[in-house]
Amino acid sequence: MTVILERDCVIAGGGPAGMVLGYLLARSGLRVSVLEKHADFFRDFRGDTVHPSTVTVLRELGLRDRFLQLPVNRLRTLDLVVDDHRLRLVDFSTLPAPETFLVLAPQWDFLNFLGAEGAAFEGFDLRMNTDATGLIIEGDVVRGLRATGPDGDLEIRATLTVAADGRASTLRDAAGLVPEELGVPIDVLWFGLPKPTDPPPPTIAYASPRGMVITIDRGDRYQSGMVVKKGGLDALKQEGLPALRKHISDSATVLATVVEALTDWDQIKLLSVQINRLEKWHRPGFIAIGDAAHAMSPVFGVGVNYAVQDAVALSNAIAGDLAAGTAPEATLAAVQARRMGPVRKMQRVQRFAHGRLARATAGQHLAPRWAIGLLRASLPVTRRFLTRFIGLGFLPEHVDRPVR
CATH class of the missing domain: 3.30.70 (Alpha-Beta Plaits)
Incomplete structure (x- = not known):
């Protein structure tokens, strides 16, 4: 027998994008279900870098201090050794206080933390071992999703359905959205x-x-x-x-x-390194965010943070509409328009970096010696730029109604 639930929003995928969005919407008083197909979050070699921009989001939510009590490692500087020359490329202590470091946190700890904090809200519903298998589409409008869980088949009808189920997104495919592959060497x-x-x-x-x-x-x-x-x-x-x-x-x-x-x-x-993105992230009643909308390379370790920024931008834009029982496609389009610029810019830089990295796999220098020399000479200026670029990204998002 299929269980039928009603929600303001249902999110497929319990990664950083899905968990942060679920927390934010529940914090706004909405009924939201987050579905994670695995029984737990324990999977190694996932993105574990929590950049200063994301720590700022946690501070705005009043979660920063508790998060930093987890078994995390704080890094204030990052070096790169090129042709045996050590270059200090990043110094997070130059960023505005108090987010003057990058955090390395096992992703399972980060996600478990968000789940525990979200449980404080009546409307937050995290369902583990629950796999979203398809969409409920009536006319041209997505009205929710179908899933299988520990107790059998499940149908969750919702004003907004969000695909945050990663680069192999089942719901993105079901919505008929096909990413453009940008090629990686x-x-x-x-x-x-x-x-x-x-x-x-x-x-x-x-x-x-x-x-x-x-x-x-x-x-x-x-x-x-x-x-x-x-x-x-x-x-x-x-x-x-x-x-x-x-x-x-x-x-x-x-x-x-x-x-x-x-x-x-x-x-x-x-x-398997991959860069892709959807040209259109949404359709009526539906939007993809995070890796489901734009798979990022591990270069600069920004994947987690761009997923979190998507979640913050979407929550800021849509929470009021969802409270009124609507999810205007114009609002979803505006979220994509806001986030697409930063995504395009970062992916462009990542693709350039891939060209450099491929040289190392072919027995070549990353760059000509004169270029490395110029980089060393310009480090005081370059370091400040790279620190902001890596630590904050192109358009860091901020939470509506931050905790004071």
């Missing part, structure tokens, strides 16, 4: 490594003609990655695990003493 192999005995300052990556290795500081360990050619994993497997360890230690000599911790290919996960 690289993939990333993710793996965890212990820190060496005498670790260097926080370093985002090591790049040279020997290769490129990412080292995200997670306190007692690194969330590491190696940039490889798109589709290059099979060739690496044929070379064998010892050859991979040598590639890693040659590219980042600081890891030479810890790379032996990789003893099995099961420790290594492939992130």
